[in-house]
Amino acid sequence: MAPDPWLSMYDSTCHIAQEIAEKIQERNRCQRNGENATKLNVTIRSSLQNLKEKIDQLKDLLLRAISTRQITQLEGDRRQNLVDDLLTRQRQLQASYKNDGTEPDVIRSSLMTGGVKRGVTNPWLLEETEETRGLGFDGIRQQQQRIIQEQDAGLDALSSVLSRQKQMGQEIGNELEEQNEIIDDLTNLVANTDDKLRGQTRHVKMVDKKSTSCGMLVVIVLLLIAIAVVAVWPTH
Numbered sequence: 001m002a003p004d005p006w007l008s009m010y011d012s013t014c015h016i017a018q019e020i021a022e023k024i025q026e027r028n029r030c031q032r033n034g035e036n037a038t039k040l041n042v043t044i045r046s047s048l049q050n051l052k053e054k055i056d057q058l059k060d061l062l063l064r065a066i067s068t069r070q071i072t073q074l075e076g077d078r079r080q081n082l083v084d085d086l087l088t089r090q091r092q093l094q095a096s097y098k099n100d101g102t103e104p105d106v107i108r109s110s111l112m113t114g115g116v117k118r119g120v121t122n123p124w125l126l127e128e129t130e131e132t133r134g135l136g137f138d139g140i141r142q143q144q145q146r147i148i149q150e151q152d153a154g155l156d157a158l159s160s161v162l163s164r165q166k167q168m169g170q171e172i173g174n175e176l177e178e179q180n181e182i183i184d185d186l187t188n189l190v191a192n193t194d195d196k197l198r199g200q201t202r203h204v205k206m207v208d209k210k211s212t213s214c215g216m217l218v219v220i221v222l223l224l225i226a227i228a229v230v231a232v233w234p235t236h
Contacts, residue, residue: 006061007148010082013054014141017089020047024096044097051093055086075155 027040062083066076 006058006065006079009054009058009061010079010086011141011145013051013058013086014144016047016051016054017086017093018141020044020051020093021096023047024093041097048090048094048097051090055083055090058083058086072155072159074158078151078155 023040023044027037027044030037030040062076062079065071066073071079
């Protein structure tokens with residue numbers, strides 16, 4: 001699968017930020033040793049402008065991807081956090097570029113913490129985490145890529161679970177529709193059977209009524225015959 005263009009641009013932007021931090025450290029060493037750092041300052045200033053443009057492009061691409069639903073809201077939030085982290089690094093690099101006396105280790109430590117925390121008045125006094133302590137810039141970049149890959153794997157797993165749940169919901173919905181159709185058929189069958197029973201009941205009542213009438217007629221006829229016989233029977 002082809003790499004995501006946004007993530008590729010993010011990686012290249014992080015690399016630019018790391019290179020700027022290294023150039024700032026190199027400039028500070030030159031200034032402490034009394035060497036000319038004019039060329040480095042020009043390079044750093046140009047790189048800072050390039051970093052700002054890259055971050056603006058990342059923000060625009062992210063906004064477009066979210067508005068057109070090319071990525072999920074969860075992925076959009078994760079990428080927004082990455083952009084915010086880059087913005088924090090940019091401000092720190094800009095500040096360290098203007099502050100010629102900042103020590104390299106302090107610059108590196110502040111960059112690795114991911115931003116200024118509430119209640120801390122001096123962002124350069126933040127301590128580096130244990131995960132990044134002792135790592136070079138390439139090592140830190142690899143660690144960031146590993147974290148992003150783990151997050152992507154977690155998102156893929158979550159997407160798979162949600163997909164299975166959606167499929168289960170669709171199957172349950174289909175089964176409910178089939179059950180409703182069966183219930184409707186049974187209802188219609190019961191209604192038809194009830195109508196037939198009512199019709200048969202009326203027919204039986206009519207037959208019973210006719211049978212009763214015929215029996216009474218036979219009795220009357222027999223009585224009339226008996227009376228006639230008696231009337232004509234000779235008396236002695």
